[in-house]
Amino acid sequence: MRIQKEAELEQGLVLEEADLALIHQLSRKKLTREEVYAFCVRLCDNEVDRDGERFSAECLGELARLFVGKSGIFDHQWSAAGQTARIYRTELVREEGTLTQAGDGYCYLKGYAYLLRTEKNRDLIAEIEGGIKKEVSVGCAVERAVCSICGADLRSGSCGHVKGQEYEGKLCFAELQGATDAYEWSFVAVPAQRNAGVIKTFDTQREQLEREARLGRKYLAGLKDEVARLGALADPELESGVLKGIADKLEEGELLALRRAYEVRLDKLYPAQTQLNYSGAQQREQKDGAFLI
Numbered sequence: 524m525r526i527q528k529e530a531e532l533e534q535g536l537v538l539e540e541a542d543l544a545l546i547h548q549l550s551r552k553k554l555t556r557e558e559v560y561a562f563c564v565r566l567c568d569n570e571v572d573r574d575g576e577r578f579s580a581e582c583l584g585e586l587a588r589l590f591v592g593k594s595g596i597f598d599h600q601w602s603a604a605g606q607t608a609r610i611y612r613t614e615l616v617r618e619e620g621t622l623t624q625a626g627d628g629y630c631y632l633k634g635y636a637y638l639l640r641t642e643k644n645r646d647l648i649a650e651i652e653g654g655i656k657k658e659v660s661v662g663c664a665v666e667r668a669v670c671s672i673c674g675a676d677l678r679s680g681s682c683g684h685v686k687g688q689e690y691e692g693k694l695c696f697a698e699l700q701g702a703t704d705a706y707e708w709s710f711v712a713v714p715a716q717r718n719a720g721v722i723k724t725f726d727t728q729r730e731q732l733e734r735e736a737r738l739g740r741k742y743l744a745g746l747k748d749e750v751a752r753l754g755a756l757a758d759p760e761l762e763s764g765v766l767k768g769i770a771d772k773l774e775e776g777e778l779l780a781l782r783r784a785y786e787v788r789l790d791k792l793y794p795a796q797t798q799l800n801y802s803g804a805q806q807r808e809q810k811d812g813a814f815l816i
């Protein structure tokens with residue numbers, strides 16, 4: 524079960540020798556204190572959140588191990604340039620005297636992350652330092668969401684208890700247990716008017732859509748080149764620029780039909796040579812196919 528939660532960015536911190544040693548393990552390159560910028564992220568805690576869920580303290584302990592080495596990606600303006608931060612250490616922090624809604628001691632998982640102090644990262648570090656609020660979204664996978672009232676798995680809905688409701692004065696919530704994986708975390712710009720809960724699913728969906736769109740454009744561009752190339756072979760009278768212009772205006776279905784037609788024509792014109800062309804086209808198709816998966 525995949526879980527996505529918001530986290531909180533904390534201030535920058537002063538690096539100790541021990542921190543540098545841990546960073547060194549991840550960077551595989553010896554870095555000096557001046558080359559590294561470090562900051563903290565409050566990754567997740569055992570308080571019941573607005574989804575009526577919380578991590579058990581044991582689960583936070585498991586996540587502490589899983590989050591080490593995981594990358595954080597920034598807004599698109601940053602991630603386009605390849606800026607990433609990495610968690611080099613985690614710590615389960617117990618706040619003495621603070622109780623959760625469920626009545627037990629409050630604790631949270633703190634992540635220590637680092638960034639390289641490069642020219643490219645300078646503005647980004649200034650933003651973090653300046654306290655410009657950024658939402659941090661973290662994702663992980665857990666095995667169970669246990670009902671706080673009866674102990675059944677709440678996802679199956681078999682017990683009939685509803686998250687957020689009280690039963691004889693006891694709050695029903697889902698306790699997330701058995702962490703199995705931790706994913707990349709991301710900084711997302713805070714929209715001016717954000718509805719609670721929207722940001723969590725929106726972000727991953729948007730990334731997925733953008734990735735698919737990128738792959739689609741790449742595939743289509745390859746197909747257009749291929750059609751223009753085959754067209755020039757099949758009809759040497761036509762200028763390649765004209766063919767390219769035509770191909771650019773066509774949709775995928777039309778391009779595939781045209782490619783097929785050119786291949787048939789080339790087969791008739793140059794039986795021996797076309798086999799080579801044809802196999803070339805096949806290979807390209809397979810390559811693009813692999814991108815699309």
Ligand SMILES: [Zn+2]
Binds near residue numbers: 672673683684
């Ligand atoms: Zn129940």
